[in-house]
Structures are given as C-alpha cells and as structure tokens.
Amino acid sequence: SLDQYRQAQAEAAKWVEKQSPRMIEYIKQTMTAEELKKKRPNLRAQSYLLQEAEAASRAAKIEWCEAHGMEVMSLQHDGIVGYGLPQGMTHEEVAEGLARAATAACGYPVKVEHEILAVPATGGGADTGSEDEEDELGLPPLAAAD
Numbered sequence: 001s002l003d004q005y006r007q008a009q010a011e012a013a014k015w016v017e018k019q020s021p022r023m024i025e026y027i028k029q030t031m032t033a034e035e036l037k038k039k040r041p042n043l044r045a046q047s048y049l050l051q052e053a054e055a056a057s058r059a060a061k062i063e064w065c066e067a068h069g070m071e072v073m074s075l076q077h078d079g080i081v082g083y084g085l086p087q088g089m090t091h092e093e094v095a096e097g098l099a100r101a102a103t104a105a106c107g108y109p110v111k112v113e114h115e116i117l118a119v120p121a122t123g124g125g126a127d128t129g130s131e132d133e134e135d136e137l138g139l140p141p142l143a144a145a146d
Contacts, residue, residue: 012046013040013042013043013046014042016042016045016046016049017041017042017045020045020049023045023048024041024042024045027041027044027045028041031044053106053108054077054078056102056105056106057078057102057105057106057110058075058076058078058079058080059105060098060101060102060104060105060106061079061080061098061101061102061112062075062080063101064097064098064101065080065082065098068086068089068094068097069084069086069087070082070083070084070085070086070094071083071084079112081117082094091114091116092114094114095112095113095114096112098112099111099112
C-alpha cells in the first residue's frame with residue numbers, strides 16, 4: 001500500500017541519517033538556507049546512495065552480458081538494453097543471470113525483468129512489431145533488463 005511504502009521510505013531515510021552522520025553534515029553544508037527549509041538532507045543522502053547501487057547493478061549487468069556474448073546497446077537509469085541472446089538461453093534465463101550478477105554487486109536482492117523491444121521495419125516506417133520482420137532482417141529480438 002502507499003502508506004506502507006511511505007513508512008518504509010521514512011524508515012530508510014532515518015537509517016541513512018543514523019548510519020551516515022558525516023555525509024549528512026556535508027550535504028547540509030552544500031545546501032542553501034532556503035533548501036534546508038524545504039528539503040531534507042537525509043533524503044538527498046538516500047538518493048545518492050541509491051544512485052550508487054543502481055550504478056553497481058548496471059555495471060554488473062554489463063559485465064555479465066559481455067561475458068555471455070551479448071551486446072549492450074543502451075544504458076538506462078537502472079537497467080540496460082541488450083542485443084541478442086546467448087546461444088541456448090531464454091530471455092528468462094538471461095534475466096536470472098543478470099539478477100544474480102546485480103545482486104552480488106549490490107549486496108541485496110535485485111529482481112530483473114525482461115522486456116522484448118520490437119525491431120522497427122526497414123525504411124523508417126511505423127513499428128509493427130512483427131516477428132517476421134525480425135526474421136527478414138536476420139536480427140535476434142532485443143531484450144531490455146531493468
């Protein structure tokens with residue numbers, strides 16, 4: 001529920017503040033008096049830490065893809081877009097491998113979901129999402145991992 005989510009966020013922000021007093025103090029020093037009235041330094045610290053976790057997760061996913069012969073085409077704020085599948089693996093198996101790599105890098109459970117991105121038809125026309133077009137182009141489907 002939304003109330004549970006807000007409670008969990010507030011508890012996490014308090015934990016960050018308790019665990020990182022020097023970071024909180026530094027953030028306070030970088031904020032203007034007006035910002036300090038409107039924004040909470042512990043939430044900013046929490047945001048910075050979560051950004052680092054996202055970066056560690058993303059880097060682990062890229063490393064996994066490279067080790068398994070997948071090309072990484074795009075970086076997302078919390079994921080990647082990879083091209084092709086390792087031979088003999090399903091999208092679900094790739095997502096599981098990425099999740100294991102990200103979990104190991106971050107130190108907490110990371111769930112990875114795959115999404116199939118349609119390959120646009122040649123000539124820049126509208127994307128029909130047809131698998132036949134992918135076959136005609138000789139391209140494996142794209143897979144996104146969050």
